[in-house]
Amino acid sequence: MTTPCPLCDSARTRPFYNESGHDYRRCDSCGLLFMWPRPDAAFLADHYQEYLDPEPDAVRDWGLEMRHVVRQTADQVAARIGPVGNVLDIGCGYGFFLEEMVRRGYAVEGVELSKPAAAIARQKTGATIHGKAIEDIEPEEQFDAVTMFYVIEHVTDPLGVLRTxxxxxxxxxxxVLRYPNTTPIIRLCTPLARKLTVMQAPSHIHDFAGRSMDLLLEQAGFADFSTVTMAATRPRNLVKRGISTYTTLLSNTLATLSRGRVLLPGVSRTTFAANPARQ
Incomplete structure (x- = not known):
């Protein structure tokens, strides 16, 4: 039986990858990589309770790994929305980005399904941290910015989430979306990708290659979107840190020289998009 693409509805999908017993298909029309069958909501709710390690060393390491990403993204948000405003961080984890925005004078809220991580974020920021799915939240006011760091690849219905x-x-x-670009790594060396569990199956349900991210944003009603590579993560492991730093530096150099037309495959991407006036 043909499995249609959940984003563009094309019938041109095919088996592409298997990791830890989970099958992924790729759409030849838009490039979306998607897990099939998808895990259900109850499974994911339980799964994410153990996804983020609440031990102090793990929290510290994640903060160090994401420090440059957090600061550079905060700079971009401030430049785009101005020196004051309110920010919602979906999948806020331990609260490092929220902490940075509070330090800069912004009002913040967060969303985090992991109860241990949400508790840490509340302690760090004193902010409201919603412990339920984004579709179930009813905020009291609209936000100037919504950020999602390494979240969109985890959700079963990315279009529904972005419309919300x-x-x-x-x-x-x-x-602001930051997300991995994993499909090129799988295509380049599937055995290595499987050994490194690059999709972290069953955690990553989608990978947005080809034109799939632009198509997703269009269907969700966003406009004026642009994608860049920005800062590198800094893993504690020196080998991984060296690879991350080198590939991001190379990607940023290529992007600069090509005026944004060339983004190195396999490097995490950050996409900015605007909410236009409704017609």
């Missing part, structure tokens, strides 16, 4: 996010943004509000 758009309803939470004021007109002209900013969406």
């Amino acid at each position: 996010v758009r309803s939470m943004l004021r007109t002209g509000g900013l969406l």
Whole structure:
């Protein structure tokens, strides 16, 4: 039986990858990589209770790994929405990005399904941290910016999530997505990808290659989107840190020289999009 693409509905999908017993298909029309069959909501709710390690060393290491990403993204958000505003961070984890925005004077809220991580974020920031799915949240006001660091690849219905996010943004509000670009790594060396569990199956349900991210944002109603590679993560492991730093530096150099037209495959990407006025 043909499994249609959940994003563009094309019948041109095919088996592409298997990791830890989970099958992924790739759409030849839009490039989306998606797990099939998808895990159900109850499974994921339980799964994410243990996804983030609450031990102090793990929290510290994650903060160090994401420090440059957090600061550079905060700079971009401030430049785009101005020196004041309110920010919602979906999948806020331990709260490092929220902490940075509070330090800069912004009002913040977070969303985090992991109860241990949400508790740490509350302690760090004193902010409201919603412990339920984004679709179940009813904010009291609209936000100037919504950020999602390494979240969109985890959700079963990314289109539905982004439509909900758009309803939470004021007109002209900013969406920031940071996500992996894993498909090229799988294509280059599938055995190595499987050994490294690059999809972290069953955690990563989608990978947005080809034109799939642009198509997703269009269907969700966003406009003026642009994609860059920005800062590198800094893993504690020196080999992984060296690879991350080198590939991101190379990607940023290529992007600069090509005026943004060339992004190195396999490097995490950050996409900015605006919520336009509704017609």
